[in-house]
Amino acid sequence: MALAAFPACKNEPKTAEAEKPAAPEKIQMTPTPSPEGAAVYNITEGTVYWTGRKSVKGQHNGKMNVKAGSVIVKEGRILGGKIQVDMTSLEIMDELDDTQKGQLLGHLKSDDFFGANRYPTAEFTIQEQLPSNTPDFNNVIAGTLTMKDKTNPVNIPVKLKLDENELSAESATFIINRTKWGINFGSGIIGTVKDKMIDDNVSVAITIKAKKG
Numbered sequence: 001m002a003l004a005a006f007p008a009c010k011n012e013p014k015t016a017e018a019e020k021p022a023a024p025e026k027i028q029m030t031p032t033p034s035p036e037g038a039a040v041y042n043i044t045e046g047t048v049y050w051t052g053r054k055s056v057k058g059q060h061n062g063k064m065n066v067k068a069g070s071v072i073v074k075e076g077r078i079l080g081g082k083i084q085v086d087m088t089s090l091e092i093m094d095e096l097d098d099t100q101k102g103q104l105l106g107h108l109k110s111d112d113f114f115g116a117n118r119y120p121t122a123e124f125t126i127q128e129q130l131p132s133n134t135p136d137f138n139n140v141i142a143g144t145l146t147m148k149d150k151t152n153p154v155n156i157p158v159k160l161k162l163d164e165n166e167l168s169a170e171s172a173t174f175i176i177n178r179t180k181w182g183i184n185f186g187s188g189i190i191g192t193v194k195d196k197m198i199d200d201n202v203s204v205a206i207t208i209k210a211k212k213g
Contacts, residue, residue, distance in 0.1 A: 046208035
């Protein structure tokens with residue numbers, strides 16, 4: 001059993017043109033506000049969608065729940081925060097029979113992939129909000145993703161909506177390399193034969209909603 005993908009569903013956020021080089025000269029950076037007096041928006045719901053692909057053909061799609069977190073905001077600017085993902089909530093969204101779905105789910109939760117029993121929570125730590133020149137995704141949230149006790153930087157393009165009481169964010173589909181978090185099963189880096197290989201790159205998208213605490 002092998003991982004093919006994290007999800008491509010009807011409600012999956014759109015893909016930003018993240019591969020195109022930005023035009024920094026068109027983006028005006030503003031000074032980051034002092035964190036003193038910043039508001040805290042507590043996450044009320046969220047979903048992480050994923051798609052994994054085999055190198056030859058085929059893919060799997062799924063999702064996980066955001067279980068907790070908060071976002072620190074001042075003057076309309078995100079200053080920091082944390083988003084916790086419940087890895088035990090992993091679901092398969094493929095059209096498979098119950099036996100196939102159960103086998104795939106068990107394999108993904110095993111130590112070959114996410115080790116959900118040993119590492120039940122993944123956490124994205126927000127470091128800063130950056131401007132973006134992509135019209136549909138008007139900001140980039142820069143931070144670090146910790147999964148299976150390994151931490152690596154991740155930049156997420158998002159469509160951000162913020163008012164006095166509520167915050168919502170919908171990301172474009174972005175790519176992470178699973179091997180950076182020690183998820184090496186089926187990877188070419190361990191010598192897997194080509195027709196059995198699973199792509200190291202996983203497509204991910206996230207949506208969250210939060211309310212001012």
